[in-house]
Amino acid sequence: MSIVEDVDRTALGRARRRGEEMGLDAIVASSYESVSHLSGVSIMTQRAIPDRLEIVVLPVDAEPVFLVCNIEEAQVRAESWINDVRIYVEFVETPVVALAKLLRELGLERATLGLELRALNAADHGDLLELIPGATVVGVDAALADLRAIKSPAEITLLSDAALRTDAAIRRAFESAAPGVTERAVASRLAAEVQASADSLAFLAFGAGPSAGIAHPVATDRPLERGDVLRCDVGGQYSGYYSDLARTAVAGAASPALTSDYARLWEAHEEVISQVAPGVPASHLYAVCVKAFERRGLTLNLPHIGHSLGLGLHEAPMLSPFDDTELQEGMMIAVEPAHRDGGPILHVEDLVLVTADGHKVVSRSADWSTLLVCGA
């Protein structure tokens, strides 16, 4: 059974209503995020092997049908709340041929279909339209992303727990670091700790000293030196959902300048978070961050300072100057300002729940408000 049982009727029901409002006959969801959300099953190979499509067909006036690759059949039958499961055999027929057959069987070959046009590749899309030329296609990427942005109570519990576990894992790994320990050993410990806290490690960026200034650093055999900045941005997978946290620390001892830079970054971070509440546009948080950085002599050169988090890593809304989506109760936002002035990047990231009357930070297993000194 899926971890997020209460999404069941809610997710399918909300998607159906949105489909009706948009004048659709059916939604045909094929992104990892929407398929997981609508079916309750996280099929990890959807990410690793994107050609192996898994598809939820949700007519607005009939029961949903789940079309899956035969390799995933056992998991889907065990875990999904969708009872009508259809199978295609990989390499025997393409997923799109199987989909066209299914749509015809459901009487939807001349229907108005809501497709995720950013999740379907141009070749598959072209093939599908050739097979059911009478259908009308409407993009539903944004509509389905909107639905996913509001988390259910079980999703909030899951994402909060995931964030706390990942935060504690980072803390343990950073506390094992010290001058003389190699970058590679710290990265390895981070991987071990996040893996142990999660279903699996999803991604890991770790830089120290010279490489703390690089966006996508690779750990080397260099031993940490006193004063090296340690910076990580890591995430795990938890029942198909992401954690995503960035933390900054220093090895051995911090210079007064670094201590001060970090303290000002943290203040700016808290100032942005203090503005999180229902009705606030995502773009307002970016604007607050710009001013908070300017006032403190920090350097912001990022196209966004955060994003919604859930089944996807960078979900809508994005905390960018161009996203005016109003925050709503139940959204969970990763707020991640970074100071980047050419030296080491100072980066912090927390997960923030939008509550009825404001917000709640759910990702702090320890006090990160002052710079952590590792191996002092």
Added chain:
Amino acid sequence: MSIVEDVDRTALGRARRRGEEMGLDAIVASSYESVSHLSGVSIMTQRAIPDRLEIVVLPVDAEPVFLVCNIEEAQVRAESWINDVRIYVEFVETPVVALAKLLRELGLERATLGLELRALNAADHGDLLELIPGATVVGVDAALADLRAIKSPAEITLLSDAALRTDAAIRRAFESAAPGVTERAVASRLAAEVQASADSLAFLAFGAGPSAGIAHPVATDRPLERGDVLRCDVGGQYSGYYSDLARTAVAGAASPALTSDYARLWEAHEEVISQVAPGVPASHLYAVCVKAFERRGLTLNLPHIGHSLGLGLHEAPMLSPFDDTELQEGMMIAVEPAHRDGGPILHVEDLVLVTADGHKVVSRSADWSTLLVCGA
């Protein structure tokens, strides 16, 4: 500088010739794999954030141009052998608007363009055709995949080294396992060892005991019991390239039946590998595996028993009954038969280089021909 310097002229030159043969005016590559191959730069966010396009435009009769998101500019200017780098700013303009502008500037707005239609989503593809309606589009996914399938000497060295490192990492992690150690501790150790051997851990599946029979297991706090099968399928990232190895072991002691099953699986694995040589169709290896399994009373229910490996995880050719691509010198093939009869899955995977007169297994840091007993 890129690790695979010798791909430089070779990759661009071969792609250009292929484009000419196909009657194209330019290739517009946008997949992670092709962009890495043609530019020499591995931009990790291309996988994590697929909407952030990075694009190589390679006219058949002019110098290549690399269109990248401003966030990646520093890395690209430092590492790519393509000198003409153009920038778009995320959220200010979409990558497709920037691409259309660039194609117009290069006089290609009415040209015949080779696009990767399986890498470009239907929305971006539709937007591009609206912006340059005079262009003719041809799919080049398979053509570019063909070029990537033949590895350069530096790529062969890199992939062989990566495979050996990952194999040694698995061996160390398995040797730390024993009855009483939890599944989670073994998974965590695997993550730590692979991370320490690589730029980063790319994926990790680990099952033990009851979960050794599940395709995508999640490690729990259950302590290993004597006789539990341990099965892993893991990969790392090495300068943008994958390792991918599966290994099977047992905790404490093996039953005679398990020892025998594993020995027969290994024999079948070796029989398949013995057939790897230039000119052999990929589908022939699948057929050999079917017979090798039948003869030994093993159960094969997989749509493929391996795949090419490189910048992508499952690259062409696939070792499936339907892929008749002939193997060529310089291909590197992951051969991965598995015995799946409802009990624990027994799974082995090695990386095999196709040589001028046969093949060479490049992934064995230790002897896996008999079942490894952990913590005996």
